[in-house]
Amino acid sequence: MPAAQLVSSGIERIINQLLKLDASSVLLLQKLSNKQLSVDIHELPWIFKFSFSDQVDVLTVMPDEELLSDCHLALSLSTLQKLKDTSQITRLIQNGELVLEGDVAIAQQFSQLITELDIDWEELLSKYTGDLLAHNTFRLGKKLIHSAKAKANRLATTLGDAAIEEKRIAAPAILVVDFCDQVNELRSATDRLSAKISRLESQSTLSPNKQSN
Amino acid sequence: MSNSQVPQSEHKTKDADSSNIPPIPQEPTGTGEDDSQTHFGFKQVDKTKKASMVADVFHSVAAKYDIMNDMMSMGIHRLWKRFTIDCSGVRAGHKVLDLAGGTGDLAAKFSKIVGEKGQVVLADINNAMLKVGRDKLRNKGVVGNLEYVQANAEMLPFPDNYFDVITIAFGLRNVTDKDKALASMYRVLKPGGRLLVLEFSKPQSEMLSKAYDLYSFHLLPKMGKLVANDSESYQYLAESIRMHPDQETLKAMMESVGFEQTTFHNLTGGIVALHRGFKF
Numbered sequence: 001m002p003a004a005q006l007v008s009s010g011i012e013r014i015i016n017q018l019l020k021l022d023a024s025s026v027l028l029l030q031k032l033s034n035k036q037l038s039v040d041i042h043e044l045p046w047i048f049k050f051s052f053s054d055q056v057d058v059l060t061v062m063p064d065e066e067l068l069s070d071c072h073l074a075l076s077l078s079t080l081q082k083l084k085d086t087s088q089i090t091r092l093i094q095n096g097e098l099v100l101e102g103d104v105a106i107a108q109q110f111s112q113l114i115t116e117l118d119i120d121w122e123e124l125l126s127k128y129t130g131d132l133l134a135h136n137t138f139r140l141g142k143k144l145i146h147s148a149k150a151k152a153n154r155l156a157t158t159l160g161d162a163a164i165e166e167k168r169i170a171a172p173a174i175l176v177v178d179f180c181d182q183v184n185e186l187r188s189a190t191d192r193l194s195a196k197i198s199r200l201e202s203q204s205t206l207s208p209n210k211q212s213n
Numbered sequence: 214m215s216n217s218q219v220p221q222s223e224h225k226t227k228d229a230d231s232s233n234i235p236p237i238p239q240e241p242t243g244t245g246e247d248d249s250q251t252h253f254g255f256k257q258v259d260k261t262k263k264a265s266m267v268a269d270v271f272h273s274v275a276a277k278y279d280i281m282n283d284m285m286s287m288g289i290h291r292l293w294k295r296f297t298i299d300c301s302g303v304r305a306g307h308k309v310l311d312l313a314g315g316t317g318d319l320a321a322k323f324s325k326i327v328g329e330k331g332q333v334v335l336a337d338i339n340n341a342m343l344k345v346g347r348d349k350l351r352n353k354g355v356v357g358n359l360e361y362v363q364a365n366a367e368m369l370p371f372p373d374n375y376f377d378v379i380t381i382a383f384g385l386r387n388v389t390d391k392d393k394a395l396a397s398m399y400r401v402l403k404p405g406g407r408l409l410v411l412e413f414s415k416p417q418s419e420m421l422s423k424a425y426d427l428y429s430f431h432l433l434p435k436m437g438k439l440v441a442n443d444s445e446s447y448q449y450l451a452e453s454i455r456m457h458p459d460q461e462t463l464k465a466m467m468e469s470v471g472f473e474q475t476t477f478h479n480l481t482g483g484i485v486a487l488h489r490g491f492k493f
Contacts, residue, residue, distance in 0.1 A: 059299050
């Protein structure tokens with residue numbers, strides 16, 4: 001069974017289903033119409049090519065085919081996360097984490113298309129459950145998430161206080177900063193001393209030569 | 214890719230040794246009155262009659278064609294077709310001919326990729342299949358750069374050097390004169406263009422071959438009877454697959470009409486093969 005085609009088919013289905021759920025994606029997709037973006041993710045054995053029209057078609061680039069696309073990206077899965085912030089693209093290229101060839105705007109627009117998807121899940125659920133149940137489910141869900149976050153924050157504060165104040169196994173932030181400053185001062189002093197010693201060494205090697213002359 | 218080295222004669226005269234599978238008949242030797250004969254499944258028929266007999270088969274199955282394809286291949290035909298598109302190198306602005314395009318699975322995808330500056334022609338000799346394909350694609354909103362042409366693959370009604378890509382998926386085995394059809398495709402293909410032939414072929418392992426024989430000669434006609442109320446058409450399908458040239462033979466046929474850099478990829482153990490050839 002052609003595994004690459006199975007994977008590309010799955011990716012294509014997911015992307016197009018998500019795009020259908022957000023009416024505003026049509027405008028973003030229009031900007032990409034008739035463009036092709038190829039993506040080489042290092043962890044995957046295949047290069048995928050995204051072809052844009054009123055939908056996204058995901059093709060697999062065959063090994064013996066010339067890589068012809070309007071924009072080509074080569075990156076690892078961990079870098080994919082960082083692409084959410086399009087202002088970071090230049091830094092990622094400079095660090096060698098991202099290879100980008102062709103029209104950078106296509107990569108930015110595609111990133112924008114995926115990250116700015118605004119899907120009203122509550123509205124979607126209401127089609128099956130009715131407005132009231134959908135609204136209450138989402139309100140309860142949001143409440144649970146909010147309270148879980150608050151509890152996690154409180155727990156982190158309590159554990160931090162216990163480690164610093166009661167058990168004394170961690171240092172307060174201000175002490176860490178002070179320690180870092182001291183280390184930096186010591187490093188500068190050591191560097192100065194090292195430079196002085198080098199200078200003295202070079203002077204002492206020169207003076208016997210002068211005496212012999 | 215594994216290249217089968219089985220000689221044509223072995224393929225065409227192989228006796229089906231598993232239970233109740235009809236033996237594959239010998240090809241006509243090509244002299245005298247045999248020249249006017251061709252095969253229709255395992256039967257020998259007059260060459261002039263094959264096209265209309267094939268047409269009857271597809272008139273009969275057109276309405277249930279998609280659902281039968283999904284059932285018979287367990288959906289894998291979609292992956293075979295995706296593989297074909299991946300090998301096509303098609304881009305925005307290209308002109309594509311989807312020959313024997315049936316219900317338009319390939320044409321729909323090509324239409325999106327080539328965009329408004331490109332052109333896709335869905336051609337089929339069978340009017341019923343063409344109508345089903347046209348209705349399906351229009352309902353899906355695939356319009357604008359897609360044209361429908363009822364055409365015989367042996368005499369394509371297009372100018373020389375016109376298309377960038379030609380595909381024929383599960384259609385070549387139904388063509389009466391395959392050499393003539395391949396030559397016609399070569400003529401309408403642009404220099405630098407490519408032909409992709411997706412077709413049933415010869416399984417590469419003996420075990421798979423036996424299992425496939427059992428499936429296609431016993432289960433397939435029963436499924437055809439159950440779903441499309443037509444076992445004969447699916448019996449023909451099984452027989453026509455066995456009569457179709459194997460991988461190496463088809464590759465040689467493509468080369469003999471002028472295609473270059475001809476290769477094939479076996480898919481699902483050689484049950485299906487994708488042949489690709491370029492015109493330079």
